[in-house]
Amino acid sequence: MSAQLKQVIQHIETLSSDEKALVAHCLISSLETKHDDNVDNAWGELAQKRLAQLESGETQGVPWSEIKTNITQ
Template identity: 55%
Template sequence: MTLKEVMESARVLTAREKAFMAHCLISSLETQHDEDVDNAWKELAERRCDELLSGKISGMSWEEIKTQIRP
């Protein structure tokens, strides 16, 4: 399939499908994988989970978050 054919075919996709397609294309450009970044995110997620489970911090619902970020 040529690029022109792909572009023409993409016109009939829904916005959600186009967004997914764009994400896949952009992701395919990322050739380097930084293990340090993955480890940092893992450590942060584990620490936040431990804080939630211990009661050190409390969670917040999506509705609460939306009311705080909207003017």
């Protein structure tokens, strides 16, 4: 195990949740060897569609607290 990895592991608990999420994102992103622009476009289109559904009232949002409760049951 490298000294850098040992240092990260030893100090991981001192990071905020946002910092931990950023570290996780960076690690996962670094594993990706091929970038597909079509995937980014598809996610963008889906996000725009979902936003339009929320704004029009076609669908209703669900609070994170409710989702979290359902997941942990």
